[in-house]
Amino acid sequence: MTDAHTAPASPEPRPAGAVPDDFHVFDTTLRDGAQREGINLTVADKLTLARHLDDYGVGFIEGGWPGANPRDTEFFQRARAEIDFRHAQLVAFGATRKAGVRVEDDPQVAALLESGAPVVTLVAKSHVGHVELALRTTPEENLAMVADTVAYLRDRGRRVFLDCEHFFDGYALDAAYAKQVVRTASEAGADVVVLCDTNGGMLPAQVAAVVRTVLADTGARLGIHAQDDTGCAVANTLAAVDAGATHVQCTANGYGERVGNSNLFPVVAALELKYGRAVLPPGKLAETTRVSHAIAEVVNLTPATHQPYVGVSAFAHKAGLHASAIKVDPDLYQHIDPALVGNTMRMLVSDMAGRASIELKGKELGIDLGGDRELVGRVVARVKERELAGYTYEAADASFELLLRDELARDGERGRAARFFRTESWRAIVEDRPDGSHANEATVKLWAKGERIVATAEGNGPVNALDRALRVGLERIYPQLARIELVDYKVRILEGRQGTGSITRVLISSTDGNGEWATVGVAENVIAASWQALDDAYAYGLLRAGAEPQE
């Protein structure tokens, strides 16, 4: 590790559109990422992902294996015709020629040329055991397969990178042979020889030692491809860079075969922010969080909340002691400014909060608590007491804001509670019919703007009936309710040992088309807990809509 890791240097600015060749950020989301269980990409998905990655500014996009399946073949045809790559070069992936087959007669090598990709990555064996058992050929023939295929593609104007599969395991078994594969590829014209930890079993110190020795012994330009089976793929990638590798293969959000691959985003962020190396075009690092989430959407996976740099929790602070230091200087509990990667700091309110957490949260919500220690102390005490009863405010920001406004309103001159109606009573009835169907009906009795309202509605469940009755009753007085929609409803039993007498927590997410908010309710009865969460959901929605709170 150099000083650059502990004292971040400012990345050198780089002209827009230029991708440096002295250091490669090579993305293999469309090839290795697509090997993850649960990811099934269409050609259209692959094109969309390629556009995102090109726009983000990676140097190379490995699009797939042309000839292996019709989808990848079509992807290369369409990518050439439909995408005007601004930063990246498109890469086709394939294997060296088959043992005993002339390279010009190997159809999958021909498919690599037909893909039209200017760069080809060839996967080759560098582990003698794999040569003998998987390829069922001799070590000499394997070297000939490497040399022939690299030279053949080079002669036809392609830039060639060679992925040495199982390099580190092969090196442990027979270092001389593994290095011979590297030399053979380099001498045949491969621009980069990529050392692959295919089984993902390596640790950073092992990777660094091997990369350093292979670099010194062969003089070849080296890259790293690390699978994440020890949870060390990012660390292994950076250890290889420390040892002299100048080409990193990664996938967006770490998607990949088995547990995944080296995650592009922490690798890029580390290179830019900790190593001071400008690997993206200017301004693109700040799009990291957006790009990570957009890619998760395209592959139809929920963005990982705790992912370094880009997760929604990456800069979320829960502990009261952290908040009290952050109030003085956010750097005291953050390794970088979240804005550098397009993320934001968030304060979480829970029973681990102290006064500073509440003050910072108030600020985040645009509510001035005016340094009022008594008021803030009261809010802290109320949050802790409610969390003990089962409420959770870190997952229900809107209910917390309502609680805060209630406490402010208690002071009389510090604002009004965001309460727009008062509940006199509610009733929900579920009727079990002889044919097995159910009828659900609810009646609510409310007060709003001095008026007593009684409304009844049916629904597909008791909570839905209550929701409808509430809308029926209030829509005339608050037409803004028409825009509010409930989008998620979660129930959790908090003390399972008590069986049906357990405490129930309900979390409701709502939207008005411009944003989402979450509210919480807790009671022994699931319908009562739901009513509380509904009450808060509509109160908060009306607050957002600028409705006038009732006296």
Ligand SMILES: CC(=O)SCCNC(=O)CCNC(=O)[C@H](O)C(C)(C)COP(=O)(O)OP(=O)(O)OC[C@H]1O[C@@H](n2cnc3c(N)ncnc32)[C@H](O)[C@@H]1OP(=O)(O)O
């Ligand atoms: C480490 C990695 O992740 S590398 C990427 C792996 N990705 C994939 O495998 C996804 C795409 N793969 C496929 O669609 C298919 O496996 C194909 C089209 C490539 C090959 O399919 P098939 O011809 O039916 O062969 P199959 O998959 O059973 O076996 C692979 C063949 O390639 C050979 N082979 C494996 N590695 C190499 C190599 N580096 N160079 C040359 N040949 C190789 C094997 O010896 C085997 O040969 P055989 O058919 O003579 O037994």
Ligand SMILES: CC(=O)C(=O)O
């Ligand atoms: C090439 C590749 O994906 C690997 O060795 O893991």
